[in-house]
């Protein structure tokens with residue numbers, strides 16, 4: 072019998088998908104769940120897949136890999152889509168799909184399946200990755216194919232002995248990993264109204280945040296955060312601690328209208344305390360360690376990088392080429408940044424680096440400086456030369 076590897080979350084959609092795929096396609100379904108830092112009961116999820124009909128069920132702890140291969144690159148690129156969304160879902164999808172392809176090859180599977188709907192970005196991210204890594208495999212997207220409403224899905228689940236969520240269902244659709252949490256659907260779909268308070272889980276309201284600031288000192292090596300307040304930590308743990316510290320100070324709430332790849336504008340809520348803090352700190356350290364021309368050029372590539380991550384183009388030559396550029400820029404991004412967390416803000420307030428390009432003797436207005444102001448008039452004469460000539464010609468023709 073042919074096999075299908077399904078990206079499994081443990082939720083209703085992908086649980087129904089296990090049965091639906093097995094019936095509709097007459098295949099054996101292998102469920103694959105990936106732990107990228109959503110604190111869930113993964114053993115329970117593994118069991119549930121078997122209980123609802125998967126022939127095999129695999130869980131992969133990919134937190135360290137997510138940090139090493141994806142989040143460090145996100146930081147190097149100061150990754151923010153449309154200036155605000157730190158792309159955590161967009162980053163996790165290629166990793167998930169990559170593991171799916173690996174398992175599918177190991178098991179000799181013919182099909183790859185995911186539970187995405189036809190309206191979102193995630194279907195694109197999964198399927199571009201499949202296409203890049205395993206073009207010979209066929210795609211099944213049950214939630215795009217079955218045409219069931221939520222109520223019909225619940226009926227289907229009940230008929231097939233699939234556990235249905237009990238009690239009051241969350242009115243929202245959420246996605247979570249180390250780098251952030253997204254909240255969609257329900258009342259959030261009305262962008263003219265402030266989001267209901269129960270949408271937020273990781274962050275407190277600014278008005279409820281402590282009056283006293285919290286300071287955290289972050290150490291970076293080559294652009295990668297390695298320690299907090301002098302304590303070296305594995306990446307996933309460092310991120311986890313910053314999520315807690317930031318969340319307690321109301322840092323990292325994002326409420327935005329976003330342009331999806333499939334052409335829809337959507338209203339999105341995000342909570343990303345650690346990403347917000349680390350991006351602020353990283354940018355601040357770059358301001359100290361990068362020369363002016365590199366600092367001014369890099370954002371052009373950052374913009375492209377954010378688009379291609381968001382658009383699902385992780386496994387492409389352009390992403391790898393930009394990574395090579397970014398890695399070169401990070402060679403000297405080593406040092407410490409102290410960030411003040413207060414009432415929703417993460418503000419870098421002090422920084423040091425062995426590669427600092429800041430020279431007190433040049434910058435100071437006190438005496439004893441090295442900068443000779445007598446050099447300035449000649450420099451300005453040449454700098455102004457094109458403007459002077461254009462001005463003269465324009466006036467002649469006026």
Ligand code: ARG
Pocket residue numbers: 158160161191192193244245246253255329339
């Ligand atoms: N709008 C964000 C993105 O496209 C978040 C999507 C969340 N995904 C989900 N399946 N709920 O990356």
